Amino acid sequence: xxxxxxxxxxxxxxxxxxxxxxxxxxxxxxxxxxxxxxxxxxxxxxxxxxxxxxxxxxxxxxxxxxxxxxxxxxxxxxxxxxxxxxxxxxxxxxxxxxxxxxxxxxxxxxxxxxxxxxxxxxxxxxxxxxxxxxxxxxxxxxxxxxxxxxxxxxxxxxxxxxxxxxxxxxxxxxxxxxxxxxxxxxxxxxxxxxxxxxxxxxxxxxxxxxxxxxxxxxxxxxxxxxxxxxxxxxxxxxxxxxxxxxxxxxxxxxxxxxxxxxxxxxxxxxxxxxxxxxxxxxxxxxxxxxxxxxxxxxxxxxxxxxxxxxxxxxxxxxxxxxxxxxxxxxxxxxxxxxxxxxxxxxxxxxxxxxxxxxxxxxxxxxxxxxxxxxxxxxxxxxxxxxxxxxxxxxxxxxxxxxxxxxxxxxxxxxxxxxxxxxxxxxxxxxxxxxxxxxxxxxxxxxxxxxxxxxxxxxxxxxxxxxxxxxxxxxxxxxxxxxxxxxxxxxxxxxxxxxxx
Amino acid sequence: xxxxxxxxxxxxxxxxxxxxxxxxxxxxxxxxxxxxxxxxxxxxxxxxxxxxxxxxxxxxxxxxxxxxxxxxxxxxxxxxxxxxxxxxxxxxxxxxxxxxxxxxxxxxxxxxxxxxxxxxxxxxxxxxxxxxxxxxxxxxxxxxxxxxxxxxxxxxxxxxxxxxxxxxxxxxxxxxxxxxxxxxxxxxxxxxxxxxxxxxxxxxxxxxxxxxxxxxxxxxxxxxxxxxxxxxxxxxxxxxxxxxxxxxxxxxxxxxxxxxxxxxxxxxxxxxxxxxxxxxxxxxxxxxxxxxxxxxxxxxxxxxxxxxxxxxxxxxxxxxxxxxxxxxxxxxxxxxxxxxxxxxxxxxxxxxxxxxxxxxxxxxxxxxxxxxxxxxxxxxxxxxxxxxxxxxxxxxxxxxxxxxxxxxxxxxxxxxxxxxxxxxxxxxxxxxxxxxxxxxxxxxxxxxxxxxxxxxxxxxxxxxxxxxxxxxx
Numbered sequence: 001x002x003x004x005x006x007x008x009x010x011x012x013x014x015x016x017x018x019x020x021x022x023x024x025x026x027x028x029x030x031x032x033x034x035x036x037x038x039x040x041x042x043x044x045x046x047x048x049x050x051x052x053x054x055x056x057x058x059x060x061x062x063x064x065x066x067x068x069x070x071x072x073x074x075x076x077x078x079x080x081x082x083x084x085x086x087x088x089x090x091x092x093x094x095x096x097x098x099x100x101x102x103x104x105x106x107x108x109x110x111x112x113x114x115x116x117x118x119x120x121x122x123x124x125x126x127x128x129x130x131x132x133x134x135x136x137x138x139x140x141x142x143x144x145x146x147x148x149x150x151x152x153x154x155x156x157x158x159x160x161x162x163x164x165x166x167x168x169x170x171x172x173x174x175x176x177x178x179x180x181x182x183x184x185x186x187x188x189x190x191x192x193x194x195x196x197x198x199x200x201x202x203x204x205x206x207x208x209x210x211x212x213x214x215x216x217x218x219x220x221x222x223x224x225x226x227x228x229x230x231x232x233x234x235x236x237x238x239x240x241x242x243x244x245x246x247x248x249x250x251x252x253x254x255x256x257x258x259x260x261x262x263x264x265x266x267x268x269x270x271x272x273x274x275x276x277x278x279x280x281x282x283x284x285x286x287x288x289x290x291x292x293x294x295x296x297x298x299x300x301x302x303x304x305x306x307x308x309x310x311x312x313x314x315x316x317x318x319x320x321x322x323x324x325x326x327x328x329x330x331x332x333x334x335x336x337x338x339x340x341x342x343x344x345x346x347x348x349x350x351x352x353x354x355x356x357x358x359x360x361x362x363x364x365x366x367x368x369x370x371x372x373x374x375x376x377x378x379x380x381x382x383x384x385x386x387x388x389x390x391x392x393x394x395x396x397x398x399x400x401x402x403x404x405x406x407x408x409x410x411x412x413x414x415x416x417x418x419x420x421x422x423x424x425x426x427x428x429x430x431x432x433x434x435x436x437x438x439x440x441x442x443x444x445x446x447x448x449x450x451x452x453x454x455x456x457x458x459x460x461x462x463x464x465x466x467x468x469x470x471x472x473x474x475x476x477x478x479x480x481x482x483x484x485x486x487x488x489x490x491x492x493x494x495x496x497x498x499x500x
Numbered sequence: 501x502x503x504x505x506x507x508x509x510x511x512x513x514x515x516x517x518x519x520x521x522x523x524x525x526x527x528x529x530x531x532x533x534x535x536x537x538x539x540x541x542x543x544x545x546x547x548x549x550x551x552x553x554x555x556x557x558x559x560x561x562x563x564x565x566x567x568x569x570x571x572x573x574x575x576x577x578x579x580x581x582x583x584x585x586x587x588x589x590x591x592x593x594x595x596x597x598x599x600x601x602x603x604x605x606x607x608x609x610x611x612x613x614x615x616x617x618x619x620x621x622x623x624x625x626x627x628x629x630x631x632x633x634x635x636x637x638x639x640x641x642x643x644x645x646x647x648x649x650x651x652x653x654x655x656x657x658x659x660x661x662x663x664x665x666x667x668x669x670x671x672x673x674x675x676x677x678x679x680x681x682x683x684x685x686x687x688x689x690x691x692x693x694x695x696x697x698x699x700x701x702x703x704x705x706x707x708x709x710x711x712x713x714x715x716x717x718x719x720x721x722x723x724x725x726x727x728x729x730x731x732x733x734x735x736x737x738x739x740x741x742x743x744x745x746x747x748x749x750x751x752x753x754x755x756x757x758x759x760x761x762x763x764x765x766x767x768x769x770x771x772x773x774x775x776x777x778x779x780x781x782x783x784x785x786x787x788x789x790x791x792x793x794x795x796x797x798x799x800x801x802x803x804x805x806x807x808x809x810x811x812x813x814x815x816x817x818x819x820x821x822x823x824x825x826x827x828x829x830x831x832x833x834x835x836x837x838x839x840x841x842x843x844x845x846x847x848x849x850x851x852x853x854x855x856x857x858x859x860x861x862x863x864x865x866x867x868x869x870x871x872x873x874x875x876x877x878x879x880x881x882x883x884x885x886x887x888x889x890x891x892x893x894x895x896x897x898x899x900x901x902x903x904x905x906x907x908x909x910x911x912x913x914x915x916x917x918x919x920x921x922x923x924x925x926x927x928x929x930x931x932x933x934x935x936x937x938x939x940x941x942x943x944x945x946x947x948x949x950x951x952x953x954x955x956x957x958x959x960x961x962x963x964x965x966x967x968x969x970x971x972x973x
């Protein structure tokens with residue numbers, strides 16, 4: 001099965017090289033084909049999952065806390081204790097498939113729609129494939145240093161996507177993005193080596209549960225990890241790069257950024273932060289939770305005042321990721337599962353929202369809420385999908401957004417004590433505010449008199465093809481959250497067991 | 501006392517020095533330029549092979565158990581790097597030599613002499629050999645920096661000459677300081693062999709060590725001993741600037757490492773490192789000329805190299821590994837500039853590179869690879885592992901705060917690398933770039949070959965850094 005693990009990374013990597021050398025249109029088509037193959041490969045990763053990992057069965061774990069379904073372990077740089085150690089388990093699998101799917105949709109979208117500006121679309125497609133390699137590698141890595149290396153791979157290609165194909169203010173936004181996230185990743189580097197030097201290994205399987213690291217080491221490491229991932233996630237008050245980057249990035253860039261790039265932060269916090277330094281996590285959890293709730297409230301309040309479509313969606317990400325981080329901060333099985341569902345749901349719904357925002361901006365040439373209006377009349381289908389996505393995002397029960405947010409609150413209540421109850425209540429208020437600003441968005445954009453004559457009101461075929469999988473997934477996850485959580489209960493309870 | 505000398509162990513030195521003599525004779529006999537350059541290249545490659553062959557040979561020039569010529573694995577790596585850089589710089593100089601901007605015989609001879617000095621530094625086991633090696637390395641460079649003929653009709657400038665004078669003055673003073681330090685150390689402890697060096701408690705010995713560190717600090721352009729570097733680099737011809745910022749810097753680092761690993765200079769080196777990387781990076785942020793940007797960034801890089809030396813012997817391997825990664829990437833950056841600029845031109849303004857990627861996508865890609873590596877980010881994986889090595893070594897030896905400073909400096913550094921790299925891809929389509937080499941004039945093949953080799957080495961080291969770590973141990 002290790003062939004499959006390597007192929008998941010090697011196919012898009014080789015694809016990126018080939019695409020970069022091909023003529024423009026052929027390159028874009030090749031990129032779409034390559035990303036389709038990669039998506040199939042990511043889905044196939046489920047095959048090695050043996051029976052005892054069961055979809056619905058829960059069994060206490062006697063042996064190693066983390067047991068990947070498939071593993072590949074090759075020594076790479078013995079001098080730095082780096083192994084090329086890949087693996088997939090219930091925590092990473094949904095995110096890996098989501099990455100494969102969103103990359104496929106973005107590459108497919110790029111075949112027909114290249115952002116204006118005169119730059120070649122095949123370079124954009126090649127960069128998307130490189131980003132995919134980095135993200136998949138981050139989710140697959142079971143070695144701390146390897147995790148860090150893949151974490152870094154994403155940085156410059158994403159900078160290039162924003163700076164090359166973005167909006168009018170793209171350069172400052174891209175620079176802000178790259179400097180902020182590098183700041184996060186150098187802290188990650190420090191944290192990684194704090195752990196590797198103290199433990200003598202970078203193997204995440206061996207390190208899971210703390211491996212007898214001293215309390216001080218765990219605290220130091222967790223602080224470094226938490227700040228590093230908080231920049232990426234992003235957690236208030238380290239989020240300021242996100243609205244600019246999202247607003248200026250091209251549609252596909254925003255989708256990848258919101259859909260999966262941010263998830264590297266939350267995934268890292270679960271797998272590396274809580275996994276490697278559980279006692280540090282327990283020590284810092286209240287602070288993390290307070291910041292997460294602050295992010296929810298502040299994100300929602302800012303959204304209520306936003307006047308730009310993409311900026312509003314970007315800030316809504318701050319709020320949604322706040323729920324995810326609150327879930328992680330509770331350090332309970334329910335909370336972390338809520339975080340994982342929230343992760344995937346946010347990736348699907350916000351990906352869809354950014355596709356829609358891009359479609360609206362392409363047609364109206366403005367993202368200002370004051371100038372948009374009456375979309376329901378000028379472009380009814382577009383307005384319908386936007387309404388669906390907004391409602392899914394605000395967390396209507398039965399749609400994907402609900403489970404993550406509701407159970408993050410439930411998990412906080414379960415923790416008990418005045419602090420957690422207060423936080424849960426505030427988070428719930430934030431949830432209500434989320435509903436308020438999405439309603440405001442819909443009122444401004446879809447209702448009222450049609451302010452603009454849209455040149456192309458119909459939803460084109462390529463747009464349907466890009467949106468339909470996300471619409472379906474938002475429904476499917478909403479109806480069957482067990483799709484994501486079932487395989488996660490064992491690894492997560494193993495993770496939280498380490499805290500007892 | 502009669503010493504028995506193992507001449508086999510001295511092979512790299514013989515070959516390197518022989519190369520210089522061969523070039524001189526060739527030139528005197530009036531051989532054509534191609535034969536002069538050819539013998540230089542062959543000599544460089546032969547030095548490289550000799551260094552690999554004598555890897556692990558027995559030390560020689562010994563008195564008792566103390567030896568002055570030690571063919572350690574590290575020495576072999578250093579000699580290989582010097583030989584490769586010399587051949588590379590020669591390749592980069594080919595367009596200028598063809599134009600007659602510099603006399604090929606003298607140029608090759610001086611470069612080979614410099615290589616000989618570099619080889620000695622790696623192998624030297626005592627202070628005298630070390631300082632002599634360092635001087636042999638830098639002495640020819642004073643001339644090379646200013647060595648420039650002007651074609652009839654072309655404007656005559658004195659930037660090269662003033663750069664050479666600056667370099668000469670600073671270097672002579674630093675050598676005097678280092679020699680004074682060595683003298684004091686010898687007077688206080690009687691130690692001449694590196695293995696005998698200790699700080700001890702004698703104030704005289706401590707002053708001696710401090711003077712040696714200061715003297716060598718000039719060579720690596722450590723802040724506050726750095727002021728000569730940007731002026732000199734910018735005034736020198738591009739290939740020589742490449743040599744200064746790679747080979748010459750490597751020599752200083754190896755010399756410094758040889759001394760500080762045996763004495764307790766941790767805190768002062770840490771302060772030096774922090775100053776060097778921070779000042780280098782902050783000033784680099786404000787540069788508008790390409791070579792000055794690279795010069796200041798290489799000052800900052802020297803700071804990263806100095807950092808693990810604060811940990812003493814435990815950090816030497818990390819410092820040398822970083823230096824090796826660094827010279828490959830820095831050479832790649834300079835080589836790309838040579839390719840895209842007109843022959844004989846200096847680095848020019850950064851703004852002049854706007855839109856270069858449309859004109860020459862491959863060279864732009866190579867330059868981006870170099871910048872990314874120097875910033876320590878993929879796709880320059882070699883640079884990433886260089887940073888990783890430093891941070892790992894510092895945390896491992898309990899210098900966590902210094903690792904933090906290195907990490908934060910990497911963020912500052914990215915700001916200007918990204919700016920410079922973005923310029924290459926900026927700009928409207930189809931506008932001719934006045935500052936760059938005319939499009940119809942092809943890049944000469946030695947330059948292209950040098951860039952190709954450097955890029956391949958950089959990528960290969962990125963994927964298999966263990967190769968370098970194995971070679972060093």
